[in-house]
Amino acid sequence: MTSLIPSSLTPRAGLDDATLADRSRRFGAWYVVEHKLRAARSFFWTLLATMLGTPFLYLFAFGVGLATLVVDSRGGEFVDGVGYLQFVAPALIINAAVLLAAEEYMFGMLLGFKWNMIFIGMNAAPISGRQIVDGMFIYVSLRALVTASIYYGAVVLFGGVVSPWSLLVVPIAILTALSFSPIAAWSATLYEDRGQFNIVNRLILMPLSLFSGTVFPLSQLPVFLQWIGWVSPIWHGSELARQFSYGPTEPIWLTVVHVLFLVVLAAFGWRLTVRLTTKRLAR
C-alpha cells in the first residue's frame, strides 16, 4: 500500500497488519504507560520536589518533632519495643502512596475521560478499555514505587530503619495504593467533578488516614471507633509494613488477613474499573 502523503518512509514501517495488531494487543497497556510518563515530564520538577520534600517534612514533624513529646511521656520507647520514628515511618510511606494513587484514580481518570479525553483517543486506536485501565494502574504502581523508595531512603537517613526486611514496605505501599482502585471505578462513572473529589479527599481519605493507626496505634482508639481501622486499607497496609519493619507484633493469621484484604480489594477495584471503563467507552 502507498502512503497517503508524500513520504520517503515505508508505510507502517514495513510491518504487516497482523504483526501490528498483535503488538497493540500485547503491549497496549505499556503504550499507555509510555504516554503517561511522557506527559509527566512536563511537570517533572513539581513531582520531584513533592517526592523529595514530603518525606523530609513529615519525618521531621512526626519522627523528630512529635516524637520528643511522645517519647518524653513514655520514656524512650513508644510501642512494641520501638521508638516513635520507627513506629510512624512505615505508615507515613503507606499514606504517601495512597495519596498519590487516589489523585490518579480521581483526577487521572476524569482527565482521560473528559478533560483532555486521551482515553477516547486511545480507544479509537486499537487500545481496549482494559488496556487503558491496566496502563493507568501500572503508572500508579510506578509512581508509588518511586515515591515509596525515596521515602524509604529518607527514613534510613533519619535512622528509622531497624531491620533490612523493612524494605518490603515499598511493595506493600504499592499494594495498598492499588487497593484503593475502587475509587477509579467510581470515577469512571462520573461525567463532571462538582467537588466530589475534594469531598473524598477531605471527608474520606484524610479521616481514614487519621483513624487507621497512622500516628498512634489503633488500640488507642475507643473500641467503637476501631472498626474504621479494620475496614481501612491504610491500617491493613501500615500494620503489614510494621510486621516487616520491626515485627512481628501480631499473630500470623492477622498478617495473612492484611495481605488478603488488600489483594481482594485491589482485584475487585481493578475488575470493576475495567468493566465500567469498557462500558463507558463503548456507549
Added chain:
Amino acid sequence: MIAASDLVKKYKDTAAVDGVSFEVAPGESFGLLGPNGAGKSTTMRMVGAVSARTSGRLEILGMDPDIHGPEIRSQLGVVPQQDNLDNELLVRDNLLVYGRYFGLPRAHIAERADELLEFAQLADRKKAKVDDLSGGMKRRLTIARALINDPRILLLDEPTTGLDPQARHILWDRLFRLKEQGTTLVLTTHYMDEAEQLCDRIIVVDKGRIMAEGSPAALIRAHSSREVLEVRFGSDKNAAAAVLLQGIGDRLEVLPDRVLVYSGDGEEALAETTRRGLEPLTSLVRRSSLEDVFLRLTGRSLIE
C-alpha cells in the same frame, strides 16, 4: 471497505441509528449529511469499531467490529468531532505517543511525525503547546495524528465545524489532497458546500434513517431544480406573497424568513415575480444545493 446493512443503535428505547444501509468502495469519498442529532456521529462510532451496534450487519475491511475491533481500528484513522489531543503534551509529542498505540517502532514514528507536521503545515509549531494552537491548527494536528498509522480508511466526524472560513479552506485543501491520493474518506457534515467539495457520494440522514443517496449532483438533479430564486418580503408578508407566486417555477417553499422558488431558470422566475406586481425586499438567484434537497426531503433546514 465498509458494508453496513440495517444498522441499528439504540440507547435504551430511542434509536439513534434506525436501520441504515450503505457501502463504501476503496478510494471512495463518502459523506453522511444531516442535521445535529441525525445519528451521524453514532454511525461513525460504529464504523470506527468503538461503539457496538444493537443489530444489523456491519463489516469493515472484511471484519466484524464486534469480534475484531482492535484489528480494524489498527487500520483506521479517526478524526473525532471533538479534538481529543493531549494538552499535557507538546504538538509533536502527541504524534509520538499516538503512533505507539498502533505498535509502530519509535524511530519510524518520529520520522513519520515530521512528515505529517509538514503536511499539516505545523512544522514550525512542533514544540508548541496544544493549548496555544488555533482551532484550525488543532484540527490539522488531529488529522495528522489520524494519519500516523497510514490508515486504509480515514473517518472524519464534522471536520470543519466551528472553524473560520480561512481555516476551513486550508483543511479542505489538505483533505482534497488525501482524496487525490486515493484515500478512502468517510466524513460527516452538516455543510452542503463541504459535502459537494469533498464527497463522491453521500447519504442524507435524518432521525437515524437514510433519506436519499447518490452523488451531490445526482441528488440535486433528482430532488431539486437547477436554480433557486430566493425572495424576501418581510417576515410577516412572506406567506401572503407566496399565494401570489403560485405557478412560478416547479415548486415553492415558504420559510419563515423567505420564499424559495425552484425553477430551471431563476432569472425568468424573478422577472415573472415582478410582472405579477410583487416587489421583494431582496432577491437572489443561485444554483440549487444539497440544502434544498434536504429541505425537500424533510421539510426542515439543515442548520437550525
